[in-house]
Structures are given as structure tokens and as C-alpha cells.
Amino acid sequence: GENVEQHPSTLSVQEGDSAVIKCTYSDSASNYFPWYKQELGKGPQLIIDIRSNVGEKKDQRIAVTLNKTAKHFSLHITETQPEDSAVYFCAASPSNDYKLSFGAGTTVTVRA
Amino acid sequence: KAGVTQTPRYLIKTRGQQVTLSCSPISGHRSVSWYQQTPGQGLQFLFEYFSETQRNKGNFPGRFSGRQFSNSRSEMNVSTLELGDSALYLCASSPGTIPSPYEQYFGPGTRLTVT
Numbered sequence: 001g002e003n004v005e006q007h008p009s010t011l012s013v014q015e016g017d018s019a020v021i022k023c024t025y026s027d028s029a030s031n032y033f034p035w036y037k038q039e040l041g042k043g044p045q046l047i048i049d050i051r052s053n054v055g056e057k058k059d060q061r062i063a064v065t066l067n068k069t070a071k072h073f074s075l076h077i078t079e080t081q082p083e084d085s086a087v088y089f090c091a092a093s094p095s096n097d098y099k100l101s102f103g104a105g106t107t108v109t110v111r112a
Numbered sequence: 113k114a115g116v117t118q119t120p121r122y123l124i125k126t127r128g129q130q131v132t133l134s135c136s137p138i139s140g141h142r143s144v145s146w147y148q149q150t151p152g153q154g155l156q157f158l159f160e161y162f163s164e165t166q167r168n169k170g171n172f173p174g175r176f177s178g179r180q181f182s183n184s185r186s187e188m189n190v191s192t193l194e195l196g197d198s199a200l201y202l203c204a205s206s207p208g209t210i211p212s213p214y215e216q217y218f219g220p221g222t223r224l225t226v227t
Contacts, residue, residue, distance in 0.1 A: 043218035102155040
């Protein structure tokens with residue numbers, strides 16, 4: 001099955017700086033890669049996703065890049081704000097699988 | 113649109129008992145997935161239902177089961193509870209069909225504590 005590794009496990013950044021989280025996956029059949037943000041006491045919130053036919057996608061301060069050859073994808077958050085503090089999860093899914101395999105999560109802390 | 117709702121939000125059960133958790137997906141969504149979240153194992157897939165049929169199943173024992181009703185609402189059941197079943201159980205709703213078959217939106221979860 002799919003195995004997703006996520007790094008780093010914790011990340012502390014100064015407000016206004018950028019944050020980068022990296023994930024690798026094992027199954028070359030995976031073609032859907034979402035990112036989730038989970039705040040304390042809440043369920044994961046889908047913040048951005050990318051499909052294998054696209055190399056990069058942006059949504060305001062958030063961007064995701066995908067390298068299918070190397071089997072890795074990354075989340076970039078620019079101009080971080082205190083409300084960006086949360087646990088972030090990457091995930092991967094092969095087509096027609098309808099199942100997400102998650103990374104272990106990255107706890108992001110934005111220092112004011 | 114209203115989001116995914118899960119009931120109950122918190123539950124305390126005793127070893128050996130059984131429990132049923134409920135999930136109402138986003139209106140119009142036909143796919144419901146269930147995940148278990150624990151500090152040690154992270155987020156793990158339990159099963160996925162689409163139009164009342166289980167399409168995929170994770171690596172959990174048979175004590176974990178689920179079903180989906182004609183209105184897309186779903187329930188999952190855990191029988192003969194063990195201490196290790198203590199977790200946050202998350203339901204995710206998805207259109208399940210093109211153009212966005214794979215996008216999953218999570219509910220707030222049900223926190224199950226087994227004593």
C-alpha cells in the first residue's frame with residue numbers, strides 16, 4: 001500500500017517568514033495529493049490539493065509543488081500569521097482508490 | 113452548505129461494549145469515508161461507502177463495520193471494544209464522482225474513550 005512520509009514533525013517560524021513542509025510517497029499510481037490543516041479540537045480542513053497532471057498550484061499565501069519523478073510534494077506558506085499555527089497533514093491517493101494515506105503531521109508554530 | 117456533522121461528539125464506553133457513531137455528509141455528497149486518528153498511529157483509513165456500497169476497506173479487524181443509508185448518511189460500529197480503540201473517529205464527505213471524486217471534507221470527529 002501507499003506509504004507517505006512527512007518532514008519536519010515540528011516547525012517554528014517567525015511571523016512573516018515562510019514555512020515549508022515536505023512529503024514523499026511510495027506508490028507511483030498515486031495521483032491526488034491534498035493538504036489538510038487541523039486545529040485543536042477540530043477535524044482536518046482541506047486547504048489545497050494538487051493532481052498529478054499539474055506541477056504547482058497556488059491559493060493566496062499557500063502553494064503546493066509536485067515532483068512525480070522524485071515522488072515528493074511540498075506545501076509552502078508565505079507571510080505566515082499566528083492563525084497559521086496548527087498541525088498540517090499531507091496525503092496521497094491513487095486514482096479509483098477513494099482512500100487517503102496520510103503523513104504523520106507537522107506541528108507549525110508561528111511566533112509573534 | 114452545511115458541513116459534515118458527526119454525533120455524538122464525545123463518548124465514554126467500557127471494554128467489551130459496542131458503540132455506533134453517526135455521520136451526515138455534505139448535502140449532495142454520495143461518498144462517506146471513516147478514519148481513526150490516534151497520537152501513535154496518526155490518521156488511518158477504515159472504510160469508504162458510495163451509494164450504500166463499500167468501495168474500499170482499510171486494515172482493521174472485523175469488529176469495525178459500517179454502513180451507508182439511501183440518504184448518504186453513514187454509521188460505523190465497533191463491537192467488543194478494547195482500550196486501544198480509544199481515538200478520534202473522523203468522517204469525511206466527498207462528491208464521489210467526477211469532476212471531484214477524491215476531495216474529502218472532514219467532520220469534527222467523535223472522541224471515543226474506552227475504559
